């Protein structure tokens with residue numbers, strides 16, 4: 001029984017060190033890293049002021065291009081990101097922004113409410129100027145297409161990537177759809193701890 | 196005759212209650228809780244049929260959603276003409292293998308080869324609920340009625356989870 005206490009101490013110590021930081025990220029590193037810090041989109045949480053794609057000092061900005069009437073890919077990705085950040089001590093150094101690629105249906109209320117139910121502090125980004133949205137998406141290598149079928153159904157196609165931007169405005173990592181939350185968490189640690 | 200009907204309905208009840216004993220089983224049926232303002236949701240599950248069959252339709256009570264479709268999320272190849280250009284993807288080229296965008300398409304049926312478990316899962320097949328009547332909240336349960344090519348039907352209880 002006396003043994004238990006030192007064992008516990010070791011366990012606590014191990015816990016304090018946190019889970020291992022991967023040597024190599026699971027996400028895609030593009031070389032050279034695309035520069036995204038010079039583009040911005042209006043932030044609905046800041047009265048529509050331009051939100052540049054740059055993380056806070058020493059932090060990470062995670063960016064997603066999606067739409068709310070997407071029941072499969074978008075909520076899966078956002079829920080995985082939320083899970084990845086849930087038990088990270090470093091979560092406060094991580095900002096999240098989601099730009100809607102479907103501004104016609106995603107009114108300011110809709111995109112804000114949607115993003116905030118995943119991330120209360122998340123930045124909902126929205127513009128009705130397609131050239132502005134396209135320029136932002138292009139900087140990331142994101143793509144989208146919104147069409148209306150003959151039956152009047154709105155159909156949206158979009159790249160399902162999640163992006164991590166560093167405090168220099170460089171696109172540090174790209175996570176393809178289906179990256180596990182554990183990999184996202186490991187990669188976030190890798191980025192925050194000087195990967 | 197009456198006795199026969201009673202027996203048959205008893206049998207039907209039994210079959211529903213214990214979905215694994217029927218010719219088709221549905222396991223681990225779930226839907227993610229819906230976010231605020233989210234109008235559509237996806238239902239996932241694992242389907243296994245004893246004999247070759249196919250899922251041909253799904254429905255839910257209108258108190259859950261008025262419209263239900265079977266969908267598949269697919270990655271579009273580079274040949275599918277879409278707007279935008281992928282020229283600035285850098286040395287890696289198209290990062291996903293073909294640079295395709297993801298899109299949901301309705302499917303007529305989901306083939307269920309005998310004895311093979313077919314998963315409806317994120318990024319693949321799903322039963323899509325359109326125009327959700329109410330938000331789906333963690334712990335909620337609702338039934339999805341499935342119809343198969345063979346005429347078989349199955350009522351599956353879906354559990355709403357965090358996902």
Ligand SMILES: [Cu+2]
Nearest residue numbers: 071266299323
């Ligand atoms: Cu769908």
